[in-house]
Amino acid sequence: MSTIQNILRNYPTPDRSLLLPILQEVQRSEGYIPAEAVVLISDYLKIPTSKVYSVSAFYERFRFAPGAKYAICLCSGTACHMEKSGLLIKEFEKQLGITTGQITRDKLFSLNTSPCMGACGKAPVVRINNEFHTGVTIHQVAELLNMIKNQEEK
Amino acid sequence: MEDATANTHFLIDNLVLNFTNEYSDEVLRRRELLLHDNLRKPVIYVGMGTCGIAAGAEQTLAAIKEYLAHNRIDAEVAEVGCFGLCSAEPLMDFQMPGKARVSFQKVYAADVVSLLDECFHNQLSGSHVLGQVRNESHEYYHNLPIINDLPFFKNQKRILLYDCGEIAPASLDEYLARDGYKAFMKTILNYPPEEVCDILARSGLRGRGGGGYSTGEKWKKVRSNAADQKYLICNADESDPGAYMDRTLVEGNPHRLLEGIAIAAYAIGATKAYIYIRCDYHIAVKRLKLALEQAYSFGLLGNSIGKSGFKLQIFLREGPGAFVCGEETALIKSLEGRRGVPTNKPPYPSEKGLFNKPTAINNVETLSNVALILLHGPEWFRQMGTATSTGTKLFALTGDTLHTGVVEVPFGTTVHDIIYNIGGGLKEDKKLKAVQIGGPSGSLIPESQTDITIDYQSFGTENLIMGSGGMVVMDETKCIVDIVKYFINFLQKESCGKCIPCREGTNRMFKILEAITHRPGQDANHESLSRFKGIMQLESLASVIKETSLCGLGKTAPNPVLTALKWFREEFEEHIYERRCRANVCKDLRTFLISAERCTGCMVCLRKCPEDAIVGAALQPHFIIQEKCNSCGICFDVCKFTAIDIL
Numbered sequence: 001m002s003t004i005q006n007i008l009r010n011y012p013t014p015d016r017s018l019l020l021p022i023l024q025e026v027q028r029s030e031g032y033i034p035a036e037a038v039v040l041i042s043d044y045l046k047i048p049t050s051k052v053y054s055v056s057a058f059y060e061r062f063r064f065a066p067g068a069k070y071a072i073c074l075c076s077g078t079a080c081h082m083e084k085s086g087l088l089i090k091e092f093e094k095q096l097g098i099t100t101g102q103i104t105r106d107k108l109f110s111l112n113t114s115p116c117m118g119a120c121g122k123a124p125v126v127r128i129n130n131e132f133h134t135g136v137t138i139h140q141v142a143e144l145l146n147m148i149k150n151q152e153e154k
Numbered sequence: 155m156e157d158a159t160a161n162t163h164f165l166i167d168n169l170v171l172n173f174t175n176e177y178s179d180e181v182l183r184r185r186e187l188l189l190h191d192n193l194r195k196p197v198i199y200v201g202m203g204t205c206g207i208a209a210g211a212e213q214t215l216a217a218i219k220e221y222l223a224h225n226r227i228d229a230e231v232a233e234v235g236c237f238g239l240c241s242a243e244p245l246m247d248f249q250m251p252g253k254a255r256v257s258f259q260k261v262y263a264a265d266v267v268s269l270l271d272e273c274f275h276n277q278l279s280g281s282h283v284l285g286q287v288r289n290e291s292h293e294y295y296h297n298l299p300i301i302n303d304l305p306f307f308k309n310q311k312r313i314l315l316y317d318c319g320e321i322a323p324a325s326l327d328e329y330l331a332r333d334g335y336k337a338f339m340k341t342i343l344n345y346p347p348e349e350v351c352d353i354l355a356r357s358g359l360r361g362r363g364g365g366g367y368s369t370g371e372k373w374k375k376v377r378s379n380a381a382d383q384k385y386l387i388c389n390a391d392e393s394d395p396g397a398y399m400d401r402t403l404v405e406g407n408p409h410r411l412l413e414g415i416a417i418a419a420y421a422i423g424a425t426k427a428y429i430y431i432r433c434d435y436h437i438a439v440k441r442l443k444l445a446l447e448q449a450y451s452f453g454l455l456g457n458s459i460g461k462s463g464f465k466l467q468i469f470l471r472e473g474p475g476a477f478v479c480g481e482e483t484a485l486i487k488s489l490e491g492r493r494g495v496p497t498n499k500p501p502y503p504s505e506k507g508l509f510n511k512p513t514a515i516n517n518v519e520t521l522s523n524v525a526l527i528l529l530h531g532p533e534w535f536r537q538m539g540t541a542t543s544t545g546t547k548l549f550a551l552t553g554d555t556l557h558t559g560v561v562e563v564p565f566g567t568t569v570h571d572i573i574y575n576i577g578g579g580l581k582e583d584k585k586l587k588a589v590q591i592g593g594p595s596g597s598l599i600p601e602s603q604t605d606i607t608i609d610y611q612s613f614g615t616e617n618l619i620m621g622s623g624g625m626v627v628m629d630e631t632k633c634i635v636d637i638v639k640y641f642i643n644f645l646q647k648e649s650c651g652k653c654i655p656c657r658e659g660t661n662r663m664f665k666i667l668e669a670i671t672h673r674p675g676q677d678a679n680h681e682s683l684s685r686f687k688g689i690m691q692l693e694s695l696a697s698v699i700k701e702t703s704l705c706g707l708g709k710t711a712p713n714p715v716l717t718a719l720k721w722f723r724e725e726f727e728e729h730i731y732e733r734r735c736r737a738n739v740c741k742d743l744r745t746f747l748i749s750a751e752r753c754t755g756c757m758v759c760l761r762k763c764p765e766d767a768i769v770g771a772a773l774q775p776h777f778i779i780q781e782k783c784n785s786c787g788i789c790f791d792v793c794k795f796t797a798i799d800i801l
Contacts, residue, residue: 017509019491024433024472045491058493058650060475061433078396078590078626079552081640087741114434115477116395119208120552121241121559132208 003029004037014045023056032063068103068110070148072096075125077116083123089113091141108152109145158327162452165330170339171460188331190249190320191291196229196274198222199247199255201319203236203405204398204437205559209243210262217266218246227274235406237319239306240559242284245319248273254292257284257301306557309575311538311546311564314522318406323441326448329409335454337528338413342420342462350421351377354524357532358544363389363480363517364592364621364706366610369524372514375504376422379512384424387489387508387515388415390431390438391473391480394593395644397624399548400518402560404431404438408445414521416455416466417528422514425465430485433472442470477648481705482515484650495652496705517622519548539565543609547620553627554580563608570604573627584629588722592621594641595710598634600721619713633739634722635729639667641714649707656708659699663715666692670729671740673785688730693719738800744785745801750775752797759789759798 007025011018019041026037033056042049056062074080074089089111093099096109103110119125122134126144133144161184168181177185186192200206200215215231222229237245242259246269249255258269261282272278278295285301286294294300301307321328329335341350355370376384388411392400404411411429419427431439446468449455457465471489478484479494486508488494507513523545527535536544543565552558555577563572569589573579580586586601597618599606606612613620628637646660669685696712703709719726728734735743748759748768755773767783770776778789790798 016491017489020474020488021471024474055491055493058476058495062474076395076644077552078624078637078640079558081395082553082626082628082632082637115393116398117204117208117434119205119240120396120398120550121205121243122209125208127208132210134208 004034004040008040008044016045016047019045019047019052019055020059023052023062027062032066035064065103066107069108070128071110071112073112073114073127075115075117075119075123075127076113077120077123079120080116080124085124087138088124088126088136088141091138095141095145108148162327162330165327166335166452166454169330169333170335173336173340173344185331188325188328190255191289193249193251195251196227197232197247197249197255198229198270199232199234199249199319201236201243201245202233202437203243204401204435205236205240206243206245207437211244213263214244214246214261214266217263218270221266221270225274232322233324234321235318235323236402236560237406238312238315238402238560238562239284239557241557242559245284247287250276252293254286254289254294256286256295256298258282259284305578306561306576309571310562312562313526313538313546314403314410314519314548315406315560315562317410318402321407323406323408324444326409326445326452329407333529334409334525335413337525338416338420338454339460341417341528342459342464347377347421347423348374350417350528353528353532354421357527357535358539358542359520359523359527359535360543360610361517362519362523362547362622364619366620369516369520372504372516373418373422375502376424376512376514379505381511383426383509383511384422385508385511385513386415386419386422386424386427387482387485387513388427388429388518388521389480389482389485389515390429390435390518391485392435392518392622393432393475393477393480393648394622394624396552396590396626397550397593397622399550399560399623401435401438403518403522403548404435405441408438408441409449410522410525411442411518412445412449412455412468414524415468416459417524418514418516418521419466420464422512424514425467427466427468428489428508429468429470430473430479430489431470433474439470439472446470476650477644478650478705478707481707483705485515486513493650495650496707498704519623540607540609540611542611547608547623549623549625551577551625551627553625554584554629554632555627556581565609566607568605568607569599569625572608572625573604577627580627580629584631586627587630587632588628588634590626590628590637590714591624592619592713593624594644595619595707595713596621596624597713597717598637598721599717603721618717619710631737631739633735633737634718634725635667635671635735636737636739638714638718639664639671642667642711645707645711649711653702653704653708655699655702656704656711659695659703659708660711663692663695663699663712666695670726671735671742673733673742685730689719689723689726734801741787742785744787745780746778746783746785746787746790747799747801748776748778748789749797749799752795754795754797756794758792758794762788762792764788 038052042052092111100111117125126133126136202211244261246258246261247255285299288300288302351370351373359369360366390400415427455466473479476494479488481496482503484494484496503513539545546562546564548562551561557578561576589599642664646664649656649660651657666688670688692715696716699712733743753775760768765782765784767779768776
């Protein structure tokens with residue numbers, strides 16, 4: 001847990017307004033907000049643990065469990081919606097056997113939607129970790145997933 | 155490195171702090187170099203905005219660097235922002251010393267070698283060419299169009315976007331060469347803060363985040379409230395689906411925003427400013443961080459700026475994903491480290507804002523205008539736009555137009571002009587059905603109303619909401635009910651849950667719209683009842699939500715429903731009474747039939763049907779059992795003989 005104490009050391013004056021930046025830094029280094037971190041932060045900032053949890057649960061980007069190796073993120077912006085991103089999500093859900101917001105059992109894939117990514121000219125857009133795929137059709141979904149699975153097997 | 159720092163200091167001393175507009179030859183020479191008017195070696199520009207990167211600009215950039223290394227060519231590679239034409243990404247510009255700068259569109263990694271061969275051998279074939287940039291001091295290529303004359307650019311008035319795509323966002327020097335920070339220095343050395351508020355009020359600048367409140371007046375209010383500490387907040391939590399003007403501005407030229415913030419902070423008497431930016435804007439955050447570092451290290455921010463005694467610290471805070479935090483009171487709560495839920499107004503933030511101190515909150519686009527107004531004067535700004543709405547407005551033009559991207563037009567332009575003159579009309583010459591302006595809580599405008607001019611007055615009389623500037627164009631293949639359902643779904647998910655009308659009301663509206671677009675399943679939830687009550691219930695719900703919600707999110711949430719009902723009522727009725735979606739978008743309402751004449755009995759659809767709803771023997775026409783069919787459309791997709799009709 002020393003990493004979290006190290007992070008706290010970067011904030012010499014404990015103040016509630018630092019809660020979100022601290023949580024963000026914890027998530028950046030750990031990939032999620034561990035339960036121990038919530039306790040340590042609440043001790044440090046002198047706010048009840050329940051409040052720390054309540055604040056972090058309010059915001060969509062905080063996670064309380066480790067993420068998947070490949071985070072699949074579909075743009076849910078208006079342009080993508082009009083280009084049938086809804087059907088695309090269904091296809092991903094079918095192929096992966098999970099629903100949006102979940103992680104596959106082998107911790108390889110997670111499926112999420114994100115607000116507009118701003119590549120509306122090339123809708124629908126799928127982001128896998130930091131790589132963008134534009135103009136994705138339903139038929140390409142299996143292809144994309146197989147490509148990653150093959151890479152993993154190697 | 156030392157040389158570079160010395161150069162920046164030289165520019166600050168001789169360019170920024172020189173208000174006479176008479177420069178020595180040395181200053182002019184360095185300035186020309188930075189403006190890329192006078193080059194020493196070839197420059198290749200790559201558009202590295204989010205839209206460019208999504209389209210593959212990183213791969214293009216890598217290929218360019220590899221090409222230069224492989225052929226041992228000494229050229230500069232400049233990473234610039236997006237200049238707004240997102241549908242043409244990835245964009246690459248090429249400029250030889252003394253010659254005009256040429257823009258190439260859709261340059262993927264595989265195109266780089268052949269294209270750069272053409273460029274360096276001066277044998278442009280014209281493929282991928284978008285046009286050459288107008289600059290009278292350069293020699294033009296014959297037979298290439300001038301980019302500034304293309305309808306997409308010619309019909310815009312690009313003040314804020316002027317630098318985007320031209321300037322390297324990571325370079326402070328380039329911004330200084332374009333009179334950067336000059337307005338700020340001039341302001342803090344020459345004008346008292348009251349006068350700055352006054353200049354802004356005279357310019358007529360109004361908040362671009364959606365409210366449309368006069369910026370100068372807002373600042374005056376904060377100024378007049380006495381307190382030991384005041385704050386300025388820049389709201390960059392742009393989360394509307396289909397709107398990305400602020401991101402384009404920050405990515406394209408972060409220093410322009412910082413300068414605007416600095417001037418605003420000086421005007422209201424704040425020594426601390428916060429930028430609250432959406433955390434998903436990774437590139438914008440990265441560039442802002444770098445710009446802040448640069449500004450601090452050269453004394454443009456920090457303690458005692460330019461020996462004036464004015465102090466300013468700017469903090470960057472990333473908003474961890476909550477749409478409601480775009481609302482100013484919720485944003486303040488979030489900055490204080492609390493759940494981002496709005497509070498009652500009054501007290502307004504100008505009296506009790508961040509940490510209960512007077513606070514001014516301005517949007518990115520508003521603040522980006524500030525430096526320009528002080529540089530060119532309020533009269534210059536008033537020349538653009540209409541009498542009551544001065545200046546320009548950015549729109550993110552997306553959807554079914556030929557060109558999509560971020561456009562900037564003076565107020566007073568019609569929606570029709572933007573779609574047809576700038577956007578190039580609709581793809582495949584389809585018919586325009588509707589335009590959605592102002593994001594999820596904005597308004598739907600039918601084709602017949604697109605001659606409305608864009609300004610606060612005419613939008614006010616029509617009861618429309620300008621919002622922050624999303625503009626989604628829909629052709630006739632789009633279903634209005636589906637779009638409305640999409641927006642309401644977005645809003646019900648993003649409702650913070652504090653007040654009941656918004657939390658429950660938007661959810662009920664979504665349930666009604668879902669019932670309208672579904673086939674009748676089991677009737678356990680009284681679905682058919684809510685179907686038929688649908689329109690009436692939607693209308694009464696909408697008015698309750700509108701009147702009783704706490705914050706702007708709830709108050710404007712029913713807008714898409716109300717405007718859609720106003721203009722497209724018959725489409726709702728079709729969905730309800732005829733169970734028919736004329737655009738064939740509402741999947742569950744489609745009925746599939748197999749034509750007995752065309753079906754060859756190949757059995758492909760029969761095997762693929764997930765519900766086993768298709769019956770038939772080999773080489774005999776098949777039949778769909780409608781009770782079993784779930785309208786997935788797989789049979790339609792797999793049929794090689796187009797034997798399946800959609801009703």
